[in-house]
Amino acid sequence: MGTLTRQAALKTAARQSLAGKAAARAATTAPARSRRAMRALGGENVVDLLIRQHRQIRLGFLRAALPGPWRRRNFDRLMRLLAVHEAAEEAHVHPVARRVLRHGRELAARRRAEEKHAKELLIALWRTGPDGAGYLRRLNEARRAVSRHAAREEREELRALGKAVSPLRLRMLGTEVKLAQAYAPTRPHRWVNNEATNKLAAPVLGPLDRALDALRRRGAS
Ligand SMILES: [Fe+2]
Numbered sequence: 001m002g003t004l005t006r007q008a009a010l011k012t013a014a015r016q017s018l019a020g021k022a023a024a025r026a027a028t029t030a031p032a033r034s035r036r037a038m039r040a041l042g043g044e045n046v047v048d049l050l051i052r053q054h055r056q057i058r059l060g061f062l063r064a065a066l067p068g069p070w071r072r073r074n075f076d077r078l079m080r081l082l083a084v085h086e087a088a089e090e091a092h093v094h095p096v097a098r099r100v101l102r103h104g105r106e107l108a109a110r111r112r113a114e115e116k117h118a119k120e121l122l123i124a125l126w127r128t129g130p131d132g133a134g135y136l137r138r139l140n141e142a143r144r145a146v147s148r149h150a151a152r153e154e155r156e157e158l159r160a161l162g163k164a165v166s167p168l169r170l171r172m173l174g175t176e177v178k179l180a181q182a183y184a185p186t187r188p189h190r191w192v193n194n195e196a197t198n199k200l201a202a203p204v205l206g207p208l209d210r211a212l213d214a215l216r217r218r219g220a221s
């Protein structure tokens with residue numbers, strides 16, 4: 001082997017060794033970084049997080065039915081929780097279920113159809129508002145549809161995800177859901193009902209809804 005060829009071979013070996021070290025460093029630091037981020041955000045398992053939110057939603061429906069001066073506040077809280085909960089599921093949870101679960105496509109399609117139906121009822125409820133005629137009837141219709149949907153989601157999708165996905169991935173998904181909920185739209189939007197539209201719409205509709213919420217709160221005080 002001539003001198004030039006030997007030098008070229010040595011350079012290539014050194015480059016490969018550096019690239020290998022960098023890859024090894026990335027592999028060890030990336031999970032460490034995500035673990036740190038998860039700790040900062042709570043890192044709650046996505047299944048526990050969504051089931052806990054389902055309980056809050058059921059309670060929210062009961063509170064929004066109570067008469068008195070707190071009805072508007074309870075109604076606003078319920079609509080906001082429902083909007084951010086469903087937006088994060090549509091954008092981050094159903095797509096994973098579709099990919100990893102047996103019959104995931106059919107399961108995710110059924111959940112989306114239920115969510116679409118519930119969204120129609122929630123839009124009607126939102127337009128009626130807590131002071132409108134027929135409020136309690138619409139609230140009850142939406143409560144029944146949302147409760148049935150949440151029960152099926154827990155039984156058919158979330159428990160299966162809990163078994164099919166690693167604990168670390170479940171916690172990462174919980175963090176993704178929390179982040180998505182922090183800037184998701186706060187009211188139901190008819191055409192925002194799947195992964196793509198949620199991811200596209202959230203950066204525009206999220207801040208817009210929140211600005212309108214702030215204006216309404218200022219007007220009410
Ligand atoms: Fe859902």
Ligand SMILES: [Fe+2]
Nearest residue numbers: 050089150153
């Ligand atoms: Fe849900």
